[in-house]
Amino acid sequence: MVELIDSIGKIKTEQEASQFLLSKIHSNKEHIQEAITYASIAHKGQFRKSGEEYIIHPILVASIVNHLGGDTAMVMSAILHD
Numbered sequence: 182m183v184e185l186i187d188s189i190g191k192i193k194t195e196q197e198a199s200q201f202l203l204s205k206i207h208s209n210k211e212h213i214q215e216a217i218t219y220a221s222i223a224h225k226g227q228f229r230k231s232g233e234e235y236i237i238h239p240i241l242v243a244s245i246v247n248h249l250g251g252d253t254a255m256v257m258s259a260i261l262h263d
Contacts (some may be wrong), residue, residue, distance in 0.1 A: 185248050189241050189261065190225050193233070195221060198240040202256075209253040213243075214259040224263070 192198050227235035243259035
């Protein structure tokens, strides 16, 4: 888990976050990509107080859910939770 958190801490863009998550997904990648695309459109132009693109947070939460063994629906829910 420490390695995952270290890796996540280095991610600064939506593209990096998406690539990180998708590299860890072994099935139903197309559904995960659809959720990312939908959430990305919904959060376009939104930023966190830190200045980070808002969409990065849900994608990284999904990465943690996936790491903990979450199924496709759980990972998609994490992407869409905001």
